[in-house]
Amino acid sequence: MVNRRCWALIFVLLSVSEGLAGASETDVVSGAAIAVIVNTDNPLDQLSLADLQRIVLGERRSWSARIPVVLMMRNEESHERTLLLQKTCHMTGAEYHQYWTGKIFRGEVTSEPVSLPSLGTALNFVSTIKGGISFVDAASVRPGIKVVRIEGRLPGEQGYPLQ
Amino acid sequence: MRLAKSAVRASGLAVVILLFLLPAINTVAEAQSQPSSETEPVDAATVRSMLKRIAELESEVKDLKAAKTEQPAAENAVTKTVQPQDVSPAASPDITVSNPQILEARRGMQFRGFGDVDLQGGNSGQTNGFQLGIFNLLMTSRLSENVGFLGELVMDVSSTGMFRVEPERVLLAYRPNDYFHASLGRYHTGIGYYNNAYHHGAAFLQTATGRPLLFAFDDQGGVLPIHKIGLSLTGRIPSGPLGLNYIAEVGYGPSSHMGMDMSSSNPMMTVTDDHNGRSFNVGFIAKPLPWHPVQFGFDVYHADRTPMGMPSFSENIYAGHFLYLAPSFEFLNEAALIRHSSAMMGTFNTLGFYSQVSRKWHAWRPFVRYNYLNAPEMEPIFTTAGRQSGPAGGLRYDVNESIALKIQFDHLDRRAMSAVNIVTMQTSFVF
Numbered sequence: 001m002v003n004r005r006c007w008a009l010i011f012v013l014l015s016v017s018e019g020l021a022g023a024s025e026t027d028v029v030s031g032a033a034i035a036v037i038v039n040t041d042n043p044l045d046q047l048s049l050a051d052l053q054r055i056v057l058g059e060r061r062s063w064s065a066r067i068p069v070v071l072m073m074r075n076e077e078s079h080e081r082t083l084l085l086q087k088t089c090h091m092t093g094a095e096y097h098q099y100w101t102g103k104i105f106r107g108e109v110t111s112e113p114v115s116l117p118s119l120g121t122a123l124n125f126v127s128t129i130k131g132g133i134s135f136v137d138a139a140s141v142r143p144g145i146k147v148v149r150i151e152g153r154l155p156g157e158q159g160y161p162l163q
Numbered sequence: 164m165r166l167a168k169s170a171v172r173a174s175g176l177a178v179v180i181l182l183f184l185l186p187a188i189n190t191v192a193e194a195q196s197q198p199s200s201e202t203e204p205v206d207a208a209t210v211r212s213m214l215k216r217i218a219e220l221e222s223e224v225k226d227l228k229a230a231k232t233e234q235p236a237a238e239n240a241v242t243k244t245v246q247p248q249d250v251s252p253a254a255s256p257d258i259t260v261s262n263p264q265i266l267e268a269r270r271g272m273q274f275r276g277f278g279d280v281d282l283q284g285g286n287s288g289q290t291n292g293f294q295l296g297i298f299n300l301l302m303t304s305r306l307s308e309n310v311g312f313l314g315e316l317v318m319d320v321s322s323t324g325m326f327r328v329e330p331e332r333v334l335l336a337y338r339p340n341d342y343f344h345a346s347l348g349r350y351h352t353g354i355g356y357y358n359n360a361y362h363h364g365a366a367f368l369q370t371a372t373g374r375p376l377l378f379a380f381d382d383q384g385g386v387l388p389i390h391k392i393g394l395s396l397t398g399r400i401p402s403g404p405l406g407l408n409y410i411a412e413v414g415y416g417p418s419s420h421m422g423m424d425m426s427s428s429n430p431m432m433t434v435t436d437d438h439n440g441r442s443f444n445v446g447f448i449a450k451p452l453p454w455h456p457v458q459f460g461f462d463v464y465h466a467d468r469t470p471m472g473m474p475s476f477s478e479n480i481y482a483g484h485f486l487y488l489a490p491s492f493e494f495l496n497e498a499a500l501i502r503h504s505s506a507m508m509g510t511f512n513t514l515g516f517y518s519q520v521s522r523k524w525h526a527w528r529p530f531v532r533y534n535y536l537n538a539p540e541m542e543p544i545f546t547t548a549g550r551q552s553g554p555a556g557g558l559r560y561d562v563n564e565s566i567a568l569k570i571q572f573d574h575l576d577r578r579a580m581s582a583v584n585i586v587t588m589q590t591s592f593v594f
Contacts, residue, residue: 050452062340094564095490101593102368104275106359107313107334107346110303111273 033138033155033163034080036148037123039130042067046149049161053088055133057099058109063131071113072125072134080135081115087162138163275301276594279366285573285585295320296589299331299363309339317363331363331390346395352388353395353410353446354462355497356484366591370493370559372571373587375517376534376551377499386501386513386536386545387480388466391415391442406450410462414442442466446482458486468503470544477504491523503544513538513545521559528559534575550578557587566592 036052038044044063047055054060055069062068074081076093085091091099100112116122122134127144138155141147153160279296283289302314315332334348351358357378361369379385391414400407446462464480482499498516514537521530532555538548557571568590575583 050455053455060341065340089490091490094561097564098368099490101275102360104303105277105301105362105365105368107303107332107336110305110311110313 032079033160034083034135035138035141035155036133036135036150036162037126037141037145038133038148039126039128040144040146041130042133042146044148045146046152049088049151052150056084056088058103058113067131070129070132072122072129072132073113073115074122074135075115075117080137083162084135135162272302272304275303277301277365277367277592278594279589279591281372281590282588283585285583286581287583287585296366296591297363299365306335309337311336311338315363342398342401344397346397347393349390349392350395350412350414352391352414352444352464353397353412354387354389354444354464354480355482355499356458356460356486356495357497358387358389366589367565367567367593370519370521370528370530371532371555371557372569372589375497375519375532376536376575377497377515377517384547386515386538386548387482387499388442388464388478393441400447404452406452408448408450408460410444410446410448412442412444414444456486456488458484458488460484468544473543474505474507476508476544478502479504493519493521495519501545503542505543508543511539511542513542513548526561528561529557530559531556540578549580551575553582565594566590 036047042063051060055071056073058071060069074084081093085093085096089096097112100109103109104111116125116134119136119140122136123140123142123145126132126134133148138147141155147154150161151159155163277297277299281294281296282292283294284291296319298318300316300318302312302316304312306312313332313334313336314330316328317331318326318328321327330349332349332351334346334350336344336346338344351362353359355378357375361374363380366372374380377385378387378389381387381389391412393412393414395414396409396411398409400409442465444462444464446460448458448460450456450458461483462480464478464482466478467475468478469475479502480499481502482497484495484497486496487494496516496518498514501513501515502510503513504510515535517532517534519530519532521528533553534555535552536548537550537552538545540549542548553573553575555571555573557569559567559569561567569588571587571589573583573585573587575585577583
């Protein structure tokens with residue numbers, strides 16, 4: 001009986017602390033909105049935050065039967081990467097790296113997603129690769145790529161989740 | 164006369180020069196005649212705008228220079244890390260066709276290593292002191308657009324103190340899309356969650372220092388069949404927010420994997436089957452989007468087993484799991500019922516479960532786990548399993564992305580035997 005009470009108490013405490021400490025685990029990052037960009041040939045127009053999370057976590061790996069998702073993250077120091085991981089996966093960069101190490105170990109993937117070192121590279125690759133998806137500062141979006149609505153909203157609109 | 168002529172020429176030249184110089188002199192004179200009060204405000208505004216423009220141009224030049232220098236680096240980075248399966252010819256003909264380095268990277272092999280060193284003390288019967296854990300070499304390679312290879316080579320120390328090397332997983336995988344993923348070779352069965360989430364040498368990836376009692380490796384005395392040679396199919400089921408996934412496996416398993424009975428001369432199958440009985444495993448996993456990060460599922464496994472010197476048994480395993488897997492909080496619960504049936508000897512049910520809770524605060528992650536395993540006293544295959552149960556608790560500290568330190572205390576009550584208390588300190592790493 002004592003054991004059961006101890007377990008119940010531990011679980012309740014940890015569960016409560018999850019809600020309280022969830023935000024403090026990663027420093028809250030905010031600032032300029034980041035745009036989710038895809039190739040103009042991609043028929044996708046919008047994504048839910050949950051779908052975006054599955055893409056970022058490598059759980060959704062194809063847009064359709066013929067078009068694979070080509071996830072192109074930004075480099076580790078970038079604001080876009082930090083904000084994206086926090087808003088979609090509630091992860092730090094280190095946790096994200098560890099997550100992908102686990103995926104490789106389980107045989108689900110052969111390597112981590114490519115990390116693009118600059119804004120220009122992200123824009124160029126997304127405009128080149130049909131299944132490409134990347135994340136850039138919303139102010140840097142240029143013609144020739146498509147900005148995806150997240151939860152029905154574009155960057156700059158009220159309630160846009162990635163800002 | 165000549166002098167007069169030269170004088171005229173000189174004067175003419177002077178006039179011409181003067182004619183050219185006059186406008187310039189006039190301009191200078193006009194400029195000098197302008198009041199200074201009119202020039203100053205114009206210059207200040209111009210300077211301000213020019214400074215602004217210069218700053219803009221400098222910024223643009225900086226960006227262009229950066230782009231110019233980053234371009235080769237970016238190409239190299241992509242060459243090294245882009246996933247071949249991610250770039251189909253239809254998707255990006257320019258890259259796949261025109262850049263042979265990308266194609267070369269597809270066929271390259273990537274290595275990852277995992278290892279751990281333990282310091283253990285207690286009354287388990289083992290000597291106290293440092294222990295070399297598992298050294299795991301994981302190889303992955305992309306053979307074509309949808310075909311990949313995974314090899315897992317484990318080096319550890321046997322009970323006799325000899326090093327042994329074993330290919331724990333050798334898989335040829337075909338994954339055309341999210342809905343169909345076939346793996347052929349030696350794999351870990353999809354029974355439960357822990358078995359597929361943490362393979363050999365996963366000390367760094369798992370929260371605790373070791374696996375739950377229920378999921379101990381079958382070649383190390385575990386009760387569940389972990390290794391199989393055969394075909395494994397997994398994938399998503401179009402189910403919208405339910406997030407359903409399936410597992411279907413057919414494997415040629417060991418006829419008599421010994422479970423806890425390590426005294427047998429029939430060891431765990433490593434190369435091929437020793438009889439013609441197949442094992443089947445079918446399972447479903449749900450990851451409902453509205454309940455994210457909750458995951459639950461169940462498996463049904465069947466195999467025929469023929470332990471040496473015994474009649475054949477029908478082995479049925481029913482396993483279920485319920486998980487809450489957030490980055491900073493995990494709550495793992497798994498249970499399995501292992502049912503051995505024989506017409507001559509009757510039916511024996513072995514029940515096992517574990518529950519684990521951990522919470523992460525920055526680099527620190529305290530955890531607790533409860534293990535339970537209960538095999539009947541007369542269980543013909545798990546002859547030494549008996550009843551074992553008890554709590555474990557510890558603390559994990561992530562030094563960085565690649566190194567973790569852990570300390571764990573295990574208490575295990577055993578039927579008709581004295582309890583075991585063990586303290587383990589572990590350094591695990593990935594490279």
